[in-house]
Amino acid sequence: xxxxxxxxxYNPEKDKKPSYKTYKLEAIETDxxxxxxxxxxxxQDGTLSFxxxxxxxxxxxxxxxxxxxxxxxxxxxxxxxxATIIVQPLLGLRVIKDLIVDMEPFFEHYRSVKPWxxxxxxxxxxxxxxxxxxxxxxxxxxxxxxxxxCTTSCPSFWANEQYVGPAAIVAAHRFIFDSRDKAAAERLKxxxxxxxxxRCHTVFNCTMxxxxxxxxxxxxxxVKMALTTGKLE
Amino acid sequence: xxxxxxxxxxxGFNFDYLMWLFTRLSALxxxxxxxxGVTAALLMSARQNMSVADLMRWAFMPNPNHVVNTNIPNVDxxxxxxxxxxxxxxxxxxxxxxxxxxxxxxxxxxxxxWVRNLLRGLVLVVWVVMSAIGIYVILTS
Ligand code: FES
Numbered sequence: 001x002x003x004x005x006x007x008x009x010y011n012p013e014k015d016k017k018p019s020y021k022t023y024k025l026e027a028i029e030t031d032x033x034x035x036x037x038x039x040x041x042x043x044q045d046g047t048l049s050f051x052x053x054x055x056x057x058x059x060x061x062x063x064x065x066x067x068x069x070x071x072x073x074x075x076x077x078x079x080x081x082x083a084t085i086i087v088q089p090l091l092g093l094r095v096i097k098d099l100i101v102d103m104e105p106f107f108e109h110y111r112s113v114k115p116w117x118x119x120x121x122x123x124x125x126x127x128x129x130x131x132x133x134x135x136x137x138x139x140x141x142x143x144x145x146x147x148x149x150c151t152t153s154c155p156s157f158w159a160n161e162q163y164v165g166p167a168a169i170v171a172a173h174r175f176i177f178d179s180r181d182k183a184a185a186e187r188l189k190x191x192x193x194x195x196x197x198x199r200c201h202t203v204f205n206c207t208m209x210x211x212x213x214x215x216x217x218x219x220x221x222x223v224k225m226a227l228t229t230g231k232l233e
Numbered sequence: 234x235x236x237x238x239x240x241x242x243x244x245g246f247n248f249d250y251l252m253w254l255f256t257r258l259s260a261l262x263x264x265x266x267x268x269x270g271v272t273a274a275l276l277m278s279a280r281q282n283m284s285v286a287d288l289m290r291w292a293f294m295p296n297p298n299h300v301v302n303t304n305i306p307n308v309d310x311x312x313x314x315x316x317x318x319x320x321x322x323x324x325x326x327x328x329x330x331x332x333x334x335x336x337x338x339x340x341x342x343x344x345x346x347w348v349r350n351l352l353r354g355l356v357l358v359v360w361v362v363m364s365a366i367g368i369y370v371i372l373t374s
Contacts, residue, residue: 156341159341159342160341160342160343160344161344162344176241179239184239184241185241188241192247192249192250193247193249194249194340194349196249198249198250198253198337198340199340199341201337201341224253226241227241227250228254230240230241231239231240231241232239232240232241233239
């Protein structure tokens with residue numbers, strides 16, 4: 001089948017304003033949008049820029065807006081998009097070129113919640129043990145690949161990029177509810193500020209956008225609950 | 234392995250947290266006041282003497298002025314300190330709940346700290362002034 005792919009193009013060094021370029025190419029139903037972009041770049045227009053690495057939905061680098069939804073291009077099939085595809089960069093982050101956005105504000109928020117294990121107690125001889133039940137509490141949020149689909153689908157983030165955003169809260173959740181970690185209070189204090197969880201108005205865009213199907217709004221709710229009750233399990 | 238449940242001791246009672254909690258509790262509080270209002274009104278013969286519209290009006294603001302134009306023969310039992318307190322609570326909850334919603338919209342869109350604090354202050358002033366006027370009206374009617 002022939003597909004038409006309309007791609008957002010912008011080179012701030014040359015273009016006065018962004019525009020769209022339309023490419024036509026042959027595809028089969030099981031082609032992914034990433035395949036189409038690769039074909040365009042390889043055979044039709046080498047100036048097209050986008051990020052990708054693993055091409056298997058695990059590195060999180062090719063998040064973009066496909067037909068209005070934040071998706072990973074490597075996980076979106078032509079079968080699901082139809083023959084007309086519109087591709088845009090993620091909303092809410094500065095465009096560096098074409099589909100490449102500046103992820104730094106996103107990672108800054110990510111770092112602000114201390115997404116690493118904090119435990120100053122003396123190391124045990126073997127490992128820090130944990131029961132299956134204790135692990136299950138934060139299992140969902142360990143799946144995040146930092147693609148930014150969620151944060152850049154969130155109206156609160158669009159309105160104000162000081163909001164830490166769903167991805168950072170997911171990262172915080174992953175450690176707050178980890179029984180081996182000792183800094184839950186520290187992270188909760190950060191999320192208890194005006195740019196923390198209170199900017200979440202349970203819109204659920206993040207949950208719908210997540211390519212890993214993490215129940216993000218639920219995780220944010222659990223953090224709010226921990227703030228209210230002080231209980232972590 | 235499980236010694237005692239993990240807790241987060243210093244959750245920190247800051248303004249955002251308290252208002253977030255207040256918004257949730259005030260919503261429940263308003264339901265409660267309305268239910269008390271409706272139940273009491275039915276016990277005080279609302280079923281024979283009042284339309285549903287008047288009953289609703291009373292439920293959300295239990296003020297005797299809302300009863301005088303109905304067929305209720307004697308509004309004495311619909312007056313008094315208890316209904317004043319209910320009316321004032323409803324006023325404070327509704328005003329606080331609604332204005333906190335406005336505050337949330339402002340905080341969503343305004344990132345400059347001083348502008349945000351200014352508007353927060355303004356919303357607080359509006360709440361206090363409106364509540365004061367409301368309480369005056371309730372107590373003098
Ligand atoms: S290229 Fe790695 S997630 Fe799509």
